[in-house]
């Protein structure tokens with residue numbers, strides 16, 4: 063195994079700024095084969111990612127975390143995307159139902175600390191349960207989303223999953239996203255048309271006013287202290303140079319180098 067750090071990816075990230083989302087997904091597929099999957103919460107950008115993947119026909123899996131308290135519209139969007147785009151959507155679930163969790167731990171999402179615990183149990187842990195199955199995950203984070211995502215890299219190290227996170231749509235702005243959706247008649251979550259700019263669990267998501275930031279509808283009841291759930295490592299404050307361990311030949315191919323063991 064060989065160590066791959068965020069610092070190792072600086073040159074590649076710089077080069078990838080010029081690439082289109084399709085080119086980046088193609089690169090990822092060539093590099094990782096079926097050790098690559100996508101992750102989507104079935105929001106607007108995730109729908110576009112699913113559409114792009116359906117066009118490329120690589121047969122990659124799409125991971126969806128069902129917290130057990132998603133809106134029915136989100137689950138319907140997942141099912142429509144799986145069926146109409148012919149994608150293999152894998153639903154990941156928490157160990158406990160929300161009822162079981164509440165009986166054991168109380169109503170966690172009513173406090174900032176509890177929210178982190180709840181998101182960890184219902185979102186992050188179901189994903190880390192498949193750690194080791196994938197060397198890379200495609201996501202749909204975009205810099206236009208603002209906040210922590212303003213500077214999200216195309217390639218990011220995910221220490222929790224020991225894999226590379228690839229954000230092929232990082233440079234796609236809102237206008238380009240909307241154009242892609244209308245030109246390709248992309249299936250989107252109907253809640254977006256009801257004022258939801260981002261969509262997560264029904265307990266913690268509300269619509270936003272036109273002049274509010276996009277994420278104002280997330281954990282509104284907790285004030286400005288809760289903004290991200292933690293399932294995307296680049297949303298959180300990372301270690302100085304996060305690192306993962308991947309097979310040596312894979313790291314060499316990612317970085318476009320050959321290791322000379324004679325040195």
Ligand code: SF4
Nearest residue numbers: 171180181184263266
């Ligand atoms: S968004 Fe709310 S209900 Fe969903 S996992 Fe996080 S704290 Fe729990």
